[in-house]
Amino acid sequence: MKKLNLKALAKINLGLDVVGKREDGYHEVRMVMQTIHLFDSVEIIVLENPVIKVDTNLYYLPSNENNLVYKAAKLLIDEFKISKGVYINLKKFIPVAAGMAGGSSDAAAVLFGINKLFNLGLSLEELKKRGVKIGADVPYCLMRGTALAEGIGEELTPLHPMKKCPVLIAKPAISVSTKFVYDNLKLNEKTVHPDIDGLIKEIEKGNLRGIAKKMGNVLESVTIPVHPEIELIKNEMKDKGALNAMMSGSGPTVFGLFDSQTKVKEAYEYFRRKNIADKVYLTSIFNV
Ligand SMILES: C[C@@](CO)(OP(=O)(O)O)[C@H](O)COP(=O)(O)OP(=O)(O)OC[C@H]1O[C@@H](n2ccc(N)nc2=O)[C@H](O)[C@@H]1O
Numbered sequence: 167m168k169k170l171n172l173k174a175l176a177k178i179n180l181g182l183d184v185v186g187k188r189e190d191g192y193h194e195v196r197m198v199m200q201t202i203h204l205f206d207s208v209e210i211i212v213l214e215n216p217v218i219k220v221d222t223n224l225y226y227l228p229s230n231e232n233n234l235v236y237k238a239a240k241l242l243i244d245e246f247k248i249s250k251g252v253y254i255n256l257k258k259f260i261p262v263a264a265g266m267a268g269g270s271s272d273a274a275a276v277l278f279g280i281n282k283l284f285n286l287g288l289s290l291e292e293l294k295k296r297g298v299k300i301g302a303d304v305p306y307c308l309m310r311g312t313a314l315a316e317g318i319g320e321e322l323t324p325l326h327p328m329k330k331c332p333v334l335i336a337k338p339a340i341s342v343s344t345k346f347v348y349d350n351l352k353l354n355e356k357t358v359h360p361d362i363d364g365l366i367k368e369i370e371k372g373n374l375r376g377i378a379k380k381m382g383n384v385l386e387s388v389t390i391p392v393h394p395e396i397e398l399i400k401n402e403m404k405d406k407g408a409l410n411a412m413m414s415g416s417g418p419t420v421f422g423l424f425d426s427q428t429k430v431k432e433a434y435e436y437f438r439r440k441n442i443a444d445k446v447y448l449t450s451i452f453n454v
């Protein structure tokens with residue numbers, strides 16, 4: 167049986183700025199992306215019949231063409247007129263609709279896997295071009311590591327690898343639609359834009375405190391007023407010793423960067439004990 171087991175890793179945005187809006191409604195961004203050690207598991211098995219079958223461990227996720235892994239498989243199977251099929255068994259651990267690119271990373275894993283299983287010979291660049299048709303974050307999920315993402319998120323420049331540190335993740339029991347957040351973003355002269363270039367300089371220096379100071383996410387201005395519990399979680403994390411804490415992507419997940427294993431463990435235990443968030447993970451920076 168021909169099969170592959172892959173890890174689809176989650177991301178956080180160390181910095182997220184929106185610099186304009188395109189005519190098609192998509193926004194021009196400048197984001198510092200970072201992979202973390204939190205992943206879904208994606209098993210792909212080649213089938214002799216030309217079908218795409220998806221199973222997931224989450225009852226509320228679609229297993230039809232609305233699942234991003236289905237879309238990724240179909241895209242390559244159609245383009246390369248592959249006469250066989252695939253069975254995809256998806257085990258989700260990355261919170262859904264959380265600002266951590268779980269779905270995009272699953273799709274990236276399937277593009278990567280089908281390219282390998284059927285010997286399509288596509289380069290990473292060629293896979294990224296197909297990935298952006300599924301979602302703006304898919305090209306980054308194929309690349310991983312520390313990167314500057316521009317355009318709608320698909321123009322990628324690798325950056326100096328982020329200094330390793332413990333990361334605390336906390337997601338309140340709410341889901342946020344990325345489209346809603348972008349649609350409700352109002353950019354004007356009062357908008358506080360994060361200093362993305364300054365953040366990159368601190369990453370190059372490997373200065374964790376400097377990185378923490380320069381973190382910023384312009385989408386917080388939309389999501390936090392709708393879900394004020396995000397601000398409370400950020401404050402709790404900082405109180406418990408995070409160098410800084412911020413919402414990832416369109417939210418609602420909050421991540422905190424720590425400079426000590428002892429502090430992060432204490433904060434993790436405290437978050438679990440006090441039920442401060444629905445899901446809490448103690449993880450770390452993943453570099454390629
Ligand atoms: C905000 C970010 C930050 O990394 O991540 P998440 O919060 O989704 O994890 C990304 O920009 C999200 O990328 P992704 O989730 O792949 O977006 P897509 O599926 O392509 O688009 C969902 C919707 O978001 C809006 N959208 C997305 C990307 C972008 N640069 N401008 C936009 O306006 C569009 O309205 C689109 O219909």
Ligand SMILES: Nc1ncnc2c1ncn2[C@@H]1O[C@H](COP(=O)(O)OP(=O)(O)O)[C@@H](O)[C@H]1O
Pocket residue numbers: 227228232233234235256261262263264265266267268269270272273342344415416417
């Ligand atoms: N494989 C998948 N994993 C997660 N969500 C998926 C998947 N396929 C489709 N979706 C849909 O995509 C939406 C957002 O997915 P997700 O990638 O988890 O969010 P975000 O981009 O905020 O990190 C969800 O509403 C979900 O129904």
